[in-house]
Amino acid sequence: MSDHSEHHIVPKRVYFAVFATLIAMTWVTAWVSTVDLGRLNIFVALSIAIFKASLVILFFMHVKYGTKLTKMIVLAGLYWLILLLFIAMCDLWTRTWMGVPGR
Amino acid sequence: MITASPPVKETKNYLNNEKGIKSWLLTGDHKRIAILYLISVTAFFALGGVFASLIRLELATPAGDLLESNQYNKVFTMHGILMVFFFLIPSIPATLGNFLIPMMIGAKDLAFPKINLLSWYIYIVGGIFTLYVLLTGGVDTGWTFYTPFSTSYSNGYVIAAGLGIFINGFSSILTGLNFIVTIHRMRAPGLTWFRLPLFVWAHYATSAIMILGTPVVAVTLFLVVLERGFHIGFFDPAYGGDPVLFQHLFWFYSHPAVYIMILPSMGVISEVISTFSSKKPFGYTFIAFSSVAIAVFGFLVWGHHLFVAGQSIYAGLVFSVLSYIVAIPSAIKVFNWAATMYKGQVRLETPMLYALGFIGLFTVGGLTGIFLSSLGMDVHLTDTYFVVAHFHYVMVGGALLGYLAGIHFWWPKIFGRMYSSVWSKVSAALVFVGFNLTFFPQFLLGYMGMPRRYHVYPPEFQVFNVLSSAGASVLALGLILPAIYLTWSLKHGEIASANPWGATGLEWQTASPPITENFEVTPVVTTEAYDYSTQQEVVHVG
Amino acid sequence: MASHVVAHKPAEHEPVNTTLRHHFASDEQQKDAATIGMWVFLVTEIMFFGGLFLAYFAYRQAYPAAFASASGKTNLWLGAANTTVLICSSLTMALAVHAASLGKKTLLVIFLVLTLMLGGAFLGVKAYEYHDKWVHHEVPGAHFECEGCDDAGHAPLFFSLYFGMTGLHATHMLIGFVILVILIVKAQKGEFTTKWYTPVEMFGLYWHFVDIVWIFLFPLLYLIDRSHTGLK
Numbered sequence: 001m002s003d004h005s006e007h008h009i010v011p012k013r014v015y016f017a018v019f020a021t022l023i024a025m026t027w028v029t030a031w032v033s034t035v036d037l038g039r040l041n042i043f044v045a046l047s048i049a050i051f052k053a054s055l056v057i058l059f060f061m062h063v064k065y066g067t068k069l070t071k072m073i074v075l076a077g078l079y080w081l082i083l084l085l086f087i088a089m090c091d092l093w094t095r096t097w098m099g100v101p102g103r
Numbered sequence: 104m105i106t107a108s109p110p111v112k113e114t115k116n117y118l119n120n121e122k123g124i125k126s127w128l129l130t131g132d133h134k135r136i137a138i139l140y141l142i143s144v145t146a147f148f149a150l151g152g153v154f155a156s157l158i159r160l161e162l163a164t165p166a167g168d169l170l171e172s173n174q175y176n177k178v179f180t181m182h183g184i185l186m187v188f189f190f191l192i193p194s195i196p197a198t199l200g201n202f203l204i205p206m207m208i209g210a211k212d213l214a215f216p217k218i219n220l221l222s223w224y225i226y227i228v229g230g231i232f233t234l235y236v237l238l239t240g241g242v243d244t245g246w247t248f249y250t251p252f253s254t255s256y257s258n259g260y261v262i263a264a265g266l267g268i269f270i271n272g273f274s275s276i277l278t279g280l281n282f283i284v285t286i287h288r289m290r291a292p293g294l295t296w297f298r299l300p301l302f303v304w305a306h307y308a309t310s311a312i313m314i315l316g317t318p319v320v321a322v323t324l325f326l327v328v329l330e331r332g333f334h335i336g337f338f339d340p341a342y343g344g345d346p347v348l349f350q351h352l353f354w355f356y357s358h359p360a361v362y363i364m365i366l367p368s369m370g371v372i373s374e375v376i377s378t379f380s381s382k383k384p385f386g387y388t389f390i391a392f393s394s395v396a397i398a399v400f401g402f403l404v405w406g407h408h409l410f411v412a413g414q415s416i417y418a419g420l421v422f423s424v425l426s427y428i429v430a431i432p433s434a435i436k437v438f439n440w441a442a443t444m445y446k447g448q449v450r451l452e453t454p455m456l457y458a459l460g461f462i463g464l465f466t467v468g469g470l471t472g473i474f475l476s477s478l479g480m481d482v483h484l485t486d487t488y489f490v491v492a493h494f495h496y497v498m499v500g501g502a503l504l505g506y507l508a509g510i511h512f513w514w515p516k517i518f519g520r521m522y523s524s525v526w527s528k529v530s531a532a533l534v535f536v537g538f539n540l541t542f543f544p545q546f547l548l549g550y551m552g553m554p555r556r557y558h559v560y561p562p563e564f565q566v567f568n569v570l571s572s573a574g575a576s577v578l579a580l581g582l583i584l585p586a587i588y589l590t591w592s593l594k595h596g597e598i599a600s601a602n603p604w605g606a607t608g609l610e611w612q613t614a615s616p617p618i619t620e621n622f623e624v625t626p627v628v629t630t631e632a633y634d635y636s637t638q639q640e641v642v643h644v645g
Numbered sequence: 646m647a648s649h650v651v652a653h654k655p656a657e658h659e660p661v662n663t664t665l666r667h668h669f670a671s672d673e674q675q676k677d678a679a680t681i682g683m684w685v686f687l688v689t690e691i692m693f694f695g696g697l698f699l700a701y702f703a704y705r706q707a708y709p710a711a712f713a714s715a716s717g718k719t720n721l722w723l724g725a726a727n728t729t730v731l732i733c734s735s736l737t738m739a740l741a742v743h744a745a746s747l748g749k750k751t752l753l754v755i756f757l758v759l760t761l762m763l764g765g766a767f768l769g770v771k772a773y774e775y776h777d778k779w780v781h782h783e784v785p786g787a788h789f790e791c792e793g794c795d796d797a798g799h800a801p802l803f804f805s806l807y808f809g810m811t812g813l814h815a816t817h818m819l820i821g822f823v824i825l826v827i828l829i830v831k832a833q834k835g836e837f838t839t840k841w842y843t844p845v846e847m848f849g850l851y852w853h854f855v856d857i858v859w860i861f862l863f864p865l866l867y868l869i870d871r872s873h874t875g876l877k
Contacts, residue, residue, distance in 0.1 A: 009746050010739075019736040023729060026863075030725045033868035034876060041872075045864035053857045060739045060853045067677070069287060070684055077688035080315045081695045083402060088351045088699055091406065091418040092706055098416060212668040214678045280685045288678045289668075318689045322696035326809070335785050335805040337700060342785075343711075343799040348703050352696050625670075 008065040018059045025052050116519065116616040131216035132619055134517070137202035139223050144194055145586070147230065151185035152579065154178050159541075159575040162568050167559045175558035176243035177259065181236075183246030188268050189230060191502055192360060195367035196278055196313075197226070199509045200306045202517060204282060206610035206617065207300050209291025209626040214284040222277035225270060232267030236260040245556060247357070250338035250349040254330040261331055265324040272321045275363075279313030282306050291609070293628035297391070300608050300632060301377075301384060304391040305370025308398035312359045312366075315402065320356035323349065347413050354405040362401040364498060365465075366394055368505025369436055372458045375508050376440045378606040379455035380447025383633035386439040393432035400429040410481045419478055426476035433469055437462060452604070453527040457508035460535045464500025468493055471546065486556075489549025495542045507534070507585065514589065515599030519616040522592035526584060533581030540574025607633050664841040676843055683847045687854050690817075694858055697810050701865060704802045711796035715803035716866060717874025718783060718791065720774065724867035727770050728859060734763035735856040742849045745842035750835055753845070757829045760852065764818055764825070771815055775808075784808070807866055814862060817855050824848055 029048040037044060058064040063074055117134045127135055157178050161169040170178060201219065205212050213219050236242055242259035244252055253261050286307050290299075326337050327349070336342025338349045377384045384390055406414055406422030440462055449455070471493040474480050484490060515521055544567035549555075553564045560568065602611040613622050630637075669675040705712045741756035782790045783804055791800035828848055831837065837845055 009743065012740065012743060015736060015739050015743070019732065022732045022735075026725060026728050026732065029864050030721065030868065033864065033871040036872035041870070045868055046861075049861045049864055052860045056735060056853050056857050056860070060735055061850055066680070069681060073681065073684045073688060076311075076315075077691045080402065080688075081691050081698075084319065084355055084692070084695050085699055085702060087403070087406075087418075088348075088355070089702055089706070090421075091347075091351065091409075091415045092703055094415040094417040095413075210668065214668075215682060216666075216668065276686075276689050280682055280689075283685055284678050284682045287681060288674060314685055314689055315692055318691075318693035319696045322693050326696075326700070329809065333786070335809070336801055337805055337809075342801050343704070343708060344802065345703065345707070348700060352699065355696075 008062075010059065010062065010065065014059055018055050021055060022052050114614065115618065116614065117619045118518075118616050120619055129220070131212065131220060133201050133205050133213050133216065133219055134617065134619075134621075136216075136219050136223055137198050137200075138517075140193060140197040140201060140226070143223070143227065143230065144190055144198060147185050147189035148194075151182055151190055152582065154182035154185065156575065156579065158182060159572040161558050162560070163572040165560050165562045165565050165568075170558055172558055173243060176245070176556070177241030179556060180242050180245050180259075180264075184233060184242075184264065184268065186498075187246055187360070187364075188271050189226075189233065191364040191498060192275055193226060193278070194364075194502070194506050195371065195509060196282070196306060196309055196363075197222070197274075199302075199371065199506075199513060200278070200282065200309075200367060203513065203610055204285060204303060204306060205289070206613065206621050207303050207608060208286065208289060208294055209609050209622065209628065210285065210289040211620050211622075211625075213281045214289060215281050218277050219281055222274045222281070225277070226274040229267045229269075229271030229274065232263055232270060236264045236267065239263075247353065248324065248327060248349075249353075250327065250330070250344075250346045251340065254327055254338055262328050265328045265331075269321050269324045269328070272317045275313045275317050279310035279317075282310040283314065286310075291626050291628055297388065298628055298630075298632045299391075300370075301373035301387065301390050301394075302367075302370040304394050305366045305373070308394040309363050309366045311395075312363050312398050312401065316356040316359040316363075319352060320360075323352040323356070326352075347409065350409050350412055351405070354408045355402075358405040358408065359398070359401045361494075361497070362397050364502045365433075365505075366397060368461065368502045368509075369394070369433075371505045371509035371512070372440060372461050373436075374606070374608070375454045375458040375512050376443050377633055378512070378604050379450045379452055379458070380444045381450075381605065381635050382443055382447035383631075383635065384439060385442035385445075386435070387632065390436055390439050393435045396432040397429065400425065400432070404429050407476055407481070410478055411485050423476055423478050427473065430469055430473055430476075433465075437466055437469075453524065453531055454508045454512035454604075456528060456531040457504045457511065457534075460531065461501055461504040461508065464496055464504065464535075464538065468496030468498075468500055471496065484549060486554055487549035488545040488553045488555055491555050492542045492545035492549060495545070499542070500538055504534070507531075510585075510589070512604070513610075514592070515603050516610060516615045516617070518593055518596075519599050519614075520592045520596030521599050521603065522596055523588045526588040530581050530584040530588075533577055533584070535581075537574050537577030537579070537581050541571050541578050542574070544568070544570045544574075605635075607635060672840070679843050679847055680850075683850050687850060690854060694810075694813065697806065697813065698861070698865075701806050701810070704799075704806065705869075708796055708799040708802065711794065711799035712803050713870035714794040714796075714874060715791055715800040715807075716869035717871070718778075718781075718794070719807070719867045720777070721867055721871065721876055723770055723774055724863050727767050728863045730763050730767045730770070731856050731859050734760045734767070735853055737763060738849050738852045742842070742846050745832075745837050745845045746839060748839040750832065750837070753837065754829060754832045757825060757832060757845075761822065761825050761829065764822060768815060768818060771811065778804070778808075810862055810866070814855065814858050817858070821848070821852055821855060824851075 025048050029045055032044050032048070033041065057074060063070055117132055121130075127139065130136060157170065158175075161167070161175060161178075167175070201213070236259075239260055242257070242261055242264040244257050244259065244261060248261070248265065286299075286303060329335055330337050330339065336344045338344045338346050340346065373384050373390055404422055404426045406418050407426045410419050410422075471489070475484060475490065475493060511522070511527060548564055548567045548571075551564065553560055599615045601613065601615050603615075604611075609622075609626055609628075610617075612626065665672055665675060669678070737756045737759040741753055741760060744752035744756055778784055781792070782788050785801040785805050785808075789801055789804070791797045791804075794800045825848070828845060832845070
């Protein structure tokens, strides 16, 4: 489990490329929000945010060059976050399905 | 027989190599920190026990003659908060886990000794907040802090209590963080994952729960504090807030929390059953994976606390099925422990007595949990004494008995002394009998309809309540005795050898008590776990 | 269980390794442990913010009109500018770690100071925004009013979440500030070498995490229904 990847030094051009992408996507997400896509708006916004966050995690935080354990820990954290959000929202989404007053 | 030990020249060990209060309060030694925790955890347990006694005294009669309803609410709230957050959650991990995990993996200390000490100070600060609440008038919301009562209507010290638990949560988080890093990266050469003691597997799973769950209850209590302090309407229906959202957030942690309380105990039981059967745990791999499965599945069932709260019935169905499934890994463990004892050389020393008690009582507690997982049955049983009995069977009959088993098992290693075999067995018997007398009648009371958190009840429930209160006094005696004979053993107990029980495990290969660095030289592991073939004849016979 | 033991006593005349703690066997093990420890801590932070995100999604789903018009009261340009500022600070932080790994002390200090300044700019804008909200009675409480908002009765929920989430985020930034100042002082003193710059790297992880939280807060709080609420 101790794969060694600690000595990799990320070249600066990678950082600048990621930076440019992040800035560009920020303005894209701001612009897209002004377009009425109905229920798709939130999906687009979240997708862009997830993409940006992935860039930060993989490159700025060096996870791409990190150990397997680091990657596992990141994935576990994201998985549990999704668990919390998704399962609880399932309750909220399905409360009105039965059509019973008060439910 | 208790004999005073002859004066012996003390070897240098972690207890005596540095003297003075500063060497304890500023220590980085995981073993000393474990003892700091042992003392504090015991103190909070005793305090929680005082509140339990008040509850049982009040409930001996149907009328509310000892306490008013408001006072009673504060008493059971304090009992819950102290027992859950300040005893059960830290008990085994912070005492036995802290002490043993580095030793079991052949390390000199945990990965982050300073953070370990910090976790204890955070625990104490959280405790001080809670004591403040206690001394200034208490909180009456129940340890579950349901909104909108806690946020808008309670007259108790909700903010201070919430803050106390919030702070205490960070102690838990730091402990879990330390364990995860340590177990991953500081194992001795040759110590692969499947050579680890099951105690370590149990704590690894526990630590994952601590890391993933505790922050959610932290932010939830934080929101309660904000709402109560600034009248912001997160959970206030007047602003469109949803009290059930609070319950989702609260139980997302608090259900996995019960697995934080039980997994370390199960780890202890695996060690004790194996040692006192002189046999490798049956189905080692199954037990190891079951620990992880319990941690993972434990996060998928929290909605079973919301069955009657207004949760969607479809969500209820899914949570019900998952709650049935989560029982399976625990059952696997029980079968494996039984199979371990089969054709083993069973010795009924005190730790083994507690372990056997655990198996029986935890099974009852676990099975009654299945009753509660059924949606229909839960409508009848929820908020009755059936639930109270269920969780006391798993928390006291399970977690506490595991803790006592562990304390009695590793006491010689931690302090270098043996305790009285007779008194410890008597206490174990008293605990078992007293516990069952206290809590079994509560299953019947709950089924008959007696609601929980009430200090008055109809006279037809009195017989069982009196039995329960009587049992509580026996249980109390059984729990007070260890405090006496264990303390006595520190000065007068027979000097313990390195391995008085004939156990396997790296912690038994080093002196009792250990030196500060744990091992003279770092061990290298070449054999599988629980290899009893190399054991010599057991030295200590009780 | 152990069948033989190996002596691990240090050789007599080895140079003293001042940055290796006694319970670690090697620098690599120590650095790896720190990285994993930091990530485990960040996972707790993910779950901590996660609770607030759940509250957000729950109430947005329940009261979409209130959330949309309330979100329209935030200043899109300030939000976008702040997002840009924070991403810049992430770049300077990554470059700071890069400089540290190459032992370039002056560059390290420069980038750490730039990070601090950019973070300060972010907080300055936030303070302005908070003040603006206060002046327009958009702070939940007795004097709350949401001018021209749909379903204004539920608008306080949005603003509670706005202040709660950005407030928690700002608190994390303030804590980051304190640590950053300490790092700048230590860096200036030359305490970080190519062999040991772990605190810089670990703080970098923390800072990037704080940036990621904002990457989500920006669209969720500022961009809900701009096609209808306009670009102000």
